[in-house]
Amino acid sequence: MPLLVPSLLHGLGQGAAAPVVVLLALEHGASVPQAGLVAATAGLGMLVGDVPSGWIISRLGERRAVAASTLIGVAGAVLSALATRPDLIAVGVALVGLATAVSMVARQNSVVEVVAYSHRGRALSAVAASMRAGLLLGPFLGAALVAAAGPEGGLWLQAAALAVAGALMMCVPDATPRGSGGEGVTMVAVRHARVLTRVGSGAMVLGVCRTCRTAVLPLWAAHIGLDAVATSVVFGIGGAVDLLVSLPAGRALDTIGRVPVAVASTTVFAAGALLLPLANGAVSVAAVSVVLGAANGLSNGLLMTLGADLAPPGDRVAFLGLWRVAHDSGTVVGPLVVAGVTATAGLAAASLASGGLAAAGAVIFARVVPRYLPRRTSDHGDDNRCPAVLPADTIPSTT
Template structure:
């Protein structure tokens, strides 16, 4: 798994980490307002949403390696469009294409891990997967700081383009890992979604709110950095420090997922997200912003692997790729909604109001996870379809 999944994920993360804090800044360079910049960054999330269900179909029929190769090429195309964009509209289109390609990458890695890792070890496996990518995401801003100083915010996108091509090549040239099941599926995306609509609507609500809490950081923190007078290089360093905390939490989070259950990790993570966003309006300096970014990084690290692990717990074996495509859609709708909410709220009020709104969403996510997430790790836990409203999804 190290060569087949973890190393390419780290390279992928380096590119994403270098580009993430630069996206709203480059949007501002192209003439966007603060509110518009938040909306433009959300195009990555919209791309994920549009790509999730087709990704399920693609992975179910081509397998993981070929799907990642296709996703890498499409992502490179989207990044070129974004880099060379003369207007904010073309820049948004490039981010949309890149987001759709990211859906294929994410799903292909998840289906592989589900197929080869026993249920009792899934928390650690998915936390390791996310941890390698987050290590790359942590390193990315430091790698990108020099290039950004030379080229400006667009330098982060150049790093992501190179990293994407390298990660795709690493996966493509490696032999098929032993134990990968044959790709056989005769289920349609629509039939899988309809069959599991109640499960997707309950557990999926918690996944949606976590996605919003995670993604809002990518637009809200850089925009707040502009508010307190930090330049692009300083913003990259702040993201890097927060990323270090995120990465350090990866392995402990996986152990706790398997030992104490999905709910015991998801609920505290969402409460910490809520606390971090509530504190942001009081951060009036670079030091204060760094403290908030570290708290949000800790929350993100604690939640490491939660959504992928819960999805793996409930995915039906004969419909795995299609179901996980739909499951990822619930989380990615939140990834899209978070930056959109930041942009929309800050456009009509002030940026601090967007932080307060995300804090409220964090509290709601904690409540949803307490209500529906399982209490004990798989395989001892059987996560089932939502029972009558007097029951919650819990250990069987």
Template sequence: MSEQTFAVDHARVRLRALVWTVFVPVVLYGIGSGAAAPMFALRALDLGASAGVAGIVVALSGLGMVLADLPAGRIIARIGERGAIAVGSGVGLVGVLCAIFAPNAGVLAVGLLLNGIASAVWGLARQSYIVAVVPRAERGRAFSTLAGASRLGSFCGPFVGAGLVYAMGPSGALWLQFATTVLSGAAMLAIRSAEGDDVDSADHTLRSVVVENRRVLGTLGLAALLMGGARASRIALLPLWAAHIGVSAATTSLVFGIAGAMDVLLSYPGGIWLDRYGGRATGIPSMLLFAAGFAALPLTTSALELSSVAVVLGLANGVSNGIIMTVGADVAPPAQRAEFLGAWRLTHDIGMFTGPIAIGLISAATVLGASALALAAAASAGAVAMYRWFPGSTLRRDSPDADHS
């Protein structure tokens, strides 16, 4: 596709046009994932797994994402976004069915691994499509809305699935995930062709893309990794600390709900800020908020104090919604977009996968509070990395280059 045609495509697509083909399907997908996420551990326990084994089984979803990020980029480059969505939906449906009908924890583990793979393909296809059709000056809002839609679905999922779980047990939420995967996949298959839908015959491999872009992946990617670690560790550490100070499970759930609402509400305003002032001005405050929240966590001794820290961490996550996708889109080489974005997502997903593991290792060797302080230090290092390498203000909409990558 020529640059002229690509510019016309950009001029035709605004965020409102993506509501039913991108954002609503993401909410649906998030509802199913959010409903099913807390049920996988219970499903493992039902199959006779110990608490430790159940935790390992659940972690395989994150491993699936890490393993699939690079191949997902190549799949999208070869068959386009719509083809990749079809593949991802099919893999996800197989994974859910494995989880529903698993006769043992081993089959459940396979199902969760497939779920992670499907999430990686789905996520990268959505990102690549938005890069192809949304003007650069609006990417921050597009990606923050995308992230906010996913968070909104995950927030609503447990409430939507509660009746099914009451009637059918943990499998009820998994059937909801099956249904939402079908509906969201079908809706996204209605997207119109984008630049990335053509088969890519360029003479480059995954290895060559990583090697050619190793400086960007090693610098900006380090900041993305540290942000991924902070985000995932927030989810893992808060309930552990809540239990440590004697806060009940019901109260902990309420605390998460308040923080989750703050996360969703800040998504679009965060995107406007990102478009106007750029990745550095968005990422640094976000990482400093993460650092402040983690540093304050060991000082909390009550539900009210814990809620205050949870809100700070929710603010950090909400402000940063979409920043990793936006920065990755801005620095992606046009001729290697899908493969580069796969490698870029890998840096963030490695942080998401290893952050909770680091909490467990540090806590086992010392005390739980030490994990929070280590995370505060890592988040501070992330702020420094963003100051050093993240881009400043994005191109303005009226810039002559505003519609080009």
């Protein structure tokens, strides 16, 4: 629970803050494109924080790193709530993103440390699912505070959620003691450059697919004439399917294997994106939303599990920070891809391009990942410190 609840609270804060950041920026004089850039600094902050996160955790120790990231995240949320200029709001949002990168690597590392390899996929999917549950609940709880205190209310809720999440994480035993730096981030990047670039390319494609889902689907709904309420309902249906599929997907990671789940999720993403231009009404758009939500749910916990499998035991946190760069690069690039293709060839072309990228991701996962996944026959050969929950001979092959 000290790992699942902080994930829920992080998602809760993010879900409460995301809608109001744009409103606050507009309220303080930003144009619509500028307000969009302010919101995008959250992803940029995470991307900037990914690389040093492993170094910070290994040098300070996990608990000190969590404490520091919590202070930075709370300060960022408070700054955004009190700011009267769009640029200051952007700085606060970026600080929250940077702090989130450190805390997510710390949570992932803690799960890998305490959970047997046979249950790794389920555990990491549960952590990811708890964050997605928070993202679904956040806007509703934030709306109550916004009604009482204005748009700043969502940011105050985020600050409180980050503070409580950090306090709970401090209850977790320190999985990475202070000064356990291993080879360092630069050496890890050089030594594992091939796996980070080859398998990381699939992770980047998945990041692009996820952000294209959140960008293209609402735009297409508006394009065919659905109002804001109908669009929200359609998107909410997909989010509910996403959450429902998440935990079974985690079990599939442990029982069927990493590669089949990775190929399935990207293939379903491709199908949904390719079908979207054919949707011309609320029912058909909702059906595509269900397909895309299922794809997103299938990928829930996938990249964290792959990163944990591929990470060298002595330099795990450094590797995990570098591993996150690939996916977070995709989340930053995704909206730019959608905007660029839409501007030149139209929204339908943007959806088809997303489908093509997802299909390419399925090929990458199918052909590249099995070469690098370690084959383990028991938990005694793994870097976990807890005994296996299942007997060694029941642990599934990762391929």
